Amino acid sequence: MTKLESASEEEQVRALAVRARDDPQAFGQLYELFVDRLYGFALRRLGSPAEAQDVTAETFLRALEGIGGFAWRGGGFGAWLFRIARNLCNDALSHRQRLGPLFADAFPAPDSADPEQTAVAGERAAKLRAQIALLPEPQQEAIMLKYLAGLSNRDIALATGRTATAVSSLLNRITSKLRRKLGEGDV
Amino acid sequence: MKEMSEDRRRAGGEDFELTLARAVKAPPADPAFRRELKVRLLGGTEAMTQLRPKRAHRHQAGRVRRRAGVWAAAAAVAVIVFALVVRPGRTPTPPLAEFGPLPRPAAGMAPALGGAGGPGFQFEFTYRLDGPLAAGWPQFPAIATAYRRAPHHVSEGRLAGIAAKLGILRPVVREGWMDGEVLAAEAGPGGPAVRLYPNGYIHYERPYDYRPVPRAQLPPDTWAVQLAREWLTAMQMVPAGELGSGSVGSGDLDNGYLRVTFRPAQPGDLVTFIPFAHVTIGVDETIVGASVIWVAAEAESAYPLRSVAEAWRSVTEGRGVLEWELVEYTGPAGEDNLIAGTASATSVRLAWSLAFGADRVPYFVPVYAFSGEVEVPDKEGTVRLPFQVWASAAAAEHSPQ
Numbered sequence: 291m292t293k294l295e296s297a298s299e300e301e302q303v304r305a306l307a308v309r310a311r312d313d314p315q316a317f318g319q320l321y322e323l324f325v326d327r328l329y330g331f332a333l334r335r336l337g338s339p340a341e342a343q344d345v346t347a348e349t350f351l352r353a354l355e356g357i358g359g360f361a362w363r364g365g366g367f368g369a370w371l372f373r374i375a376r377n378l379c380n381d382a383l384s385h386r387q388r389l390g391p392l393f394a395d396a397f398p399a400p401d402s403a404d405p406e407q408t409a410v411a412g413e414r415a416a417k418l419r420a421q422i423a424l425l426p427e428p429q430q431e432a433i434m435l436k437y438l439a440g441l442s443n444r445d446i447a448l449a450t451g452r453t454a455t456a457v458s459s460l461l462n463r464i465t466s467k468l469r470r471k472l473g474e475g476d477v
Numbered sequence: 478m479k480e481m482s483e484d485r486r487r488a489g490g491e492d493f494e495l496t497l498a499r500a501v502k503a504p505p506a507d508p509a510f511r512r513e514l515k516v517r518l519l520g521g522t523e524a525m526t527q528l529r530p531k532r533a534h535r536h537q538a539g540r541v542r543r544r545a546g547v548w549a550a551a552a553a554v555a556v557i558v559f560a561l562v563v564r565p566g567r568t569p570t571p572p573l574a575e576f577g578p579l580p581r582p583a584a585g586m587a588p589a590l591g592g593a594g595g596p597g598f599q600f601e602f603t604y605r606l607d608g609p610l611a612a613g614w615p616q617f618p619a620i621a622t623a624y625r626r627a628p629h630h631v632s633e634g635r636l637a638g639i640a641a642k643l644g645i646l647r648p649v650v651r652e653g654w655m656d657g658e659v660l661a662a663e664a665g666p667g668g669p670a671v672r673l674y675p676n677g678y679i680h681y682e683r684p685y686d687y688r689p690v691p692r693a694q695l696p697p698d699t700w701a702v703q704l705a706r707e708w709l710t711a712m713q714m715v716p717a718g719e720l721g722s723g724s725v726g727s728g729d730l731d732n733g734y735l736r737v738t739f740r741p742a743q744p745g746d747l748v749t750f751i752p753f754a755h756v757t758i759g760v761d762e763t764i765v766g767a768s769v770i771w772v773a774a775e776a777e778s779a780y781p782l783r784s785v786a787e788a789w790r791s792v793t794e795g796r797g798v799l800e801w802e803l804v805e806y807t808g809p810a811g812e813d814n815l816i817a818g819t820a821s822a823t824s825v826r827l828a829w830s831l832a833f834g835a836d837r838v839p840y841f842v843p844v845y846a847f848s849g850e851v852e853v854p855d856k857e858g859t860v861r862l863p864f865q866v867w868a869s870a871a872a873a874e875h876s877p878q
Binding site for chain 2: 317318321325326329330331333334339340341342343346347350351352354355356358381382384414415416418419422433434437438465468469
């Protein structure tokens with residue numbers, strides 16, 4: 291997963307988004323930067339690799355169609371892209387009238403050189419996954435936009451129609467709640 | 478970064494945040510899917526980049542500069558065209574070069590940087606003729622038809638008309654879309670919805686129970702095509718008579734639907750992927766959704782063609798539009814992302830490409846499309862991949878080369 295947290299990386303994406311209006315290669319670079327995170331987000335939201343691929347393809351297709359009109363308005367390309375993906379996921383979920391199998395344990399956990407550390411960390415992550423799956427859907431979505439997609443609070447706000455302050459507050463509440471559930475106490 | 482640190486402090490430290498990232502981590506997209514989607518997207522980029530006024534203005538300048546030459550060239554070929562027009566029994570030839578200089582068949586790119594070649598790669602292709610083309614050029618007509626199409630019509634009235642046909646009677650609303658707006662009509666929360674995007678793209682979806690079904694529960698191919706054709710015209714998404722033969726493509730029995738794809742009836746052979754109309758059909762012949770980007774027919778005009786040899790020269794000089802198949806390509810052998818290879822063309826045909834004029838009027842312009850295989854080094858040795866490259870077929874006086 292590529293995270294674009296630093297100012298320089300954000301600037302890079304910004305420059306690519308501007309160039310992509312006239313330069314297919316720039317759009318291709320944006321594609322490479324975002325495709326796995328977008329697919330992962332869709333997969334976690336929908337639970338089905340096939341549907342996640344559909345959402346990923348449709349998102350990039352719409353982005354390609356709209357890139358000429360994309361303007362930097364205080365939010366990033368990522369916010370715009372994930373907003374499209376979010377709407378598509380919501381559409382798919384509303385069609386199904388049910389949630390997909392979020393956080394299927396068949397998905398591989400991150401690797402580590404230390405097997406013991408991997409086991410402990412993996413168990414903790416598994417517990418956390420189970421708790422996240424119990425969260426209300428908007429909270430799950432916020433967690434995934436933050437920790438899977440790597441969006442800033444500002445971009446999450448733009449993608450979800452909230453204010454950055456509300457996003458920060460929401461994430462604070464969620465993480466505190468998850469820590470309590472994991473028996474690690476509040477901060 | 479400051480924001481993340483603040484969140485970490487509130488959440489209880491970096492360790493917990495890393496655990497959260499570990500917990501939500503998803504596997505990457507399937508590599509074959511990634512590559513295929515990239516090819517699909519970049520195949521479309523050529524057409525989409527021409528939607529923008531900036532590039533169109535460049536065409537306008539070219540149009541003014543070349544106008545004098547157009548009339549001289551038109552006079553020069555008038556005798557030939559006249560002979561073709563008056564010959565008994567022939568289909569009447571449309572008026573000659575009536576649209577003025579034709580726009581470029583694809584976005585202006587650096588030499589040998591085809592739009593579908595892949596992002597981040599640099600190309601250095603040597604083009605050569607092989608197979609039947611090594612023995613000589615096939616014959617092509619002296620003139621071909623160029624098609625002017627109607628610009629996209631995006632208005633609340635248009636969407637309201639489509640929505641009404643779909644049974645969506647709520648008023649059209651404007652939704653934020655990048656720095657502009659998209660027009661939307663929804664029957665209600667979770668109900669059917671249709672949207673009209675600024676570039677003319679129409680997207681319709683209705684609630685559907687996506688579940689596995691046997692193929693027999695979906696309509697047979699021929700009936701599905703007929704059903705989709707009638708629906709598209711009845712819903713006023715595509716003018717009657719403009720749809721090509723249609724085909725049933727990527728059906729998905731696991732989710733209980735099949736998809737019918739149409740391309741324009743005229744011209745028959747389009748190298749660009751726009752326009753298209755997709756219709757998704759579910760069980761009980763239900764139209765589940767549609768994605769349409771179309772340009773309606775408006776006028777036709779005959780244009781004198783340059784020789785295929787001249788077009789090939791444009792290609793070898795890096796002024797063609799390249800599209801090649803990267804699905805099985807593992808990437809360039811070196812670290813500089815330079816892909817050097819030999820592209821051997823074995824066939825050529827007269828086809829058409831979408832192009833946009835200075836006034837955003839879409840055209841289908843004639844092109845010579847060469848195809849064959851390109852041999853390039855990849856990380857595992859050398860690989861041969863299909864390619865296609867096209868260049869304007871219109872005579873130089875009628876088209877910026």
